[in-house]
Every structure is written in structure tokens, then in C-alpha cells.
Amino acid sequence: MPYSISDLAKEFDVTPRAIRFYEEQGLLNPERRGQTRIYSPSDRVRLKLILRGKRLGFTLEESRTLFELYDPSSGNRRQLETMLETIDRHRTHLAQQLHDIQVMMLELDEAETRCARALEAAGSAENNKNIASTEG
């Protein structure tokens, strides 16, 4: 059930150095057996969330504040309101990204069409060359 640092590194295709760095930044807190880090399944989930955050362009700092949203019981009224604002900001951000992705996907479709057309043209040109050389 527990993982070594290289277990996680291999599974998620990151370096042990990166994982240690996330810990240094306060995003992970694995147990230790002596000096050696021992990662629990929940540490593993955390790492997963960190990497998902990275894929969405979040800084490690942002991911860290997102983690705090998982435990709202520890906050006073003021902190809870800040949390709600944070959630709203992230929602807006995600909605913007969602829109960006959809538009870009359409553009990729168009780009693919243009490329395919250009390849076809190049292909037929090459065919002509081949025909010509075959004819010669």
C-alpha cells in the first residue's frame, strides 16, 4: 500500500527531484522511515492533483491553496468567505479555459484540413513527377 519516491516518479512520469520539490513547497508531507520517504495512497492522490493542476497551468502555490479547500472545517468565517471567493475565481478561470479549448479545437480542425489539402497537392505533384519519370 505505501509507495517509494521512485514508485510514484515512475507512475506519473516525473523525477524524484520534482516530488521532493513539491514537498519542500508544502504540497506533500509523506511519512519517513528513518530518512526515507514513504508515500501513502492519499499522498499519491495529492501528487495526482498537483500534476492535474500543472496541466491546467496552476502554479504550485495555487494548487496548495486549492488543497486547503478540502478542509473548510479548519477555517473561521473570514477564511471561509475567502475560500468561496477562491472557488469562484477558479470557476471563472476554468470556464475561460473551457471556451479557449473549444475554439482552439475548431481551429485545429481547420488547420488539419488545410494541411491535408496541401499534402494532397504535394502528393499529386509528386505523382506527376513519378508519372513523368515513369514516362521517361
Place this chain on the structure above:
Amino acid sequence: MPYSISDLAKEFDVTPRAIRFYEEQGLLNPERRGQTRIYSPSDRVRLKLILRGKRLGFTLEESRTLFELYDPSSGNRRQLETMLETIDRHRTHLAQQLHDIQVMMLELDEAETRCARALEAAGSAENNKNIASTEG
């Protein structure tokens, strides 16, 4: 119809320094009147695309290669095939992000619920205090 650097800077909420940097990296090529940069509407669109790329976590380098996809006529067969691969990579990437966003939106909903509950609890506690102090 043309824009100054500060026009664009204001419109897109970036610094002139950033815009000059994008040019330095080969992403923009505005005309000049003397030394002064003059941006056309298409330069403006380019800047927009750069910033959209940034929102999706692309490096400037990646955005630059994406721009090249807009003009496939200038490529030979080998380059066109590379372009198609690039398009496919980006599609996969965007699909992953799309998924990440959807999952995270659900998680934000849950987090909001937890926060609201915690606030409610804190609120009723405060009410009790108020009642107690009103009662005293």
C-alpha cells in the same frame, strides 16, 4: 485601424514590455514608423492568440509553431506530416485538459458545498452567541 503598443497593452492587460518580448521571440512583426511600432489588426489577432495560448499553458515557442500551422502552403511533404502530428498532439493535450477541467469543476462544486456548510455552522454558532448576548 493601427494600434500603438500601449493601445494593445491596455486592451489585453499586458505590459508593453511583454509585447516587445513576444516580438523578440519571433511571435510578432509589427511595422515601424521610424523606431515606433505600429500594430495592424492582424498583429492584434496574433497577440490575442498568444495570450489564449498562455491561458492554456502553452509556451511562447509552442504558440509560435502553432502559428506556422496557419500557412501550410509553405511546407514540403515532410513538414506537412510534422504539422499533422503537431495538430494531433495538441488535440490530445486539449482533450486531457478538457477532462481535467470537467473533473475539477465538479470538485469545486463539492468544495463550495463544504464551505457553505461550514459557514452555516459558523453562522449558527455566531447566532447562538448573539442570542446568548441578547438574552444576557
Place this chain on the structure above:
DNA sequence: CAACAAGTTGACGTTTACGTAAAGGGAAGC
């Protein structure tokens, strides 16, 4: 027991994407 693999802690290096002066040009207004 020697060697090797895998882990550890510094500590400095690197890339990306700008920020931040410094020093100056050119036109517009008083």
C-alpha cells in the same frame, strides 16, 4: 565484506517570461 542500487540533503545552474531601471529620441503643448 565489497560493491551496487536507491535513498538523502545541500547547493548551485537553467529555462521561461517577463520586470525594472538607465539612457535617450521625437512630437505636443505652454
Place this chain on the structure above:
DNA sequence: GCTTCCCTTTACGTAAACGTCAACTTGTTG
């Protein structure tokens, strides 16, 4: 003509997120 903007280039500084040694400890395997 002087000041005030806005623009310019050059150049060094910086934050984030690791990469890359170096030097060392800790099992474990031949």
C-alpha cells in the same frame, strides 16, 4: 525653448520549477 509623454534599446534582475552534480547513508546481493 523647456517640459511632458510616449516611445525606443540595452542590460541586468527575478520568480517558478525544477535539473544537475556532489557527498553521504542504508539496505542487499554476490
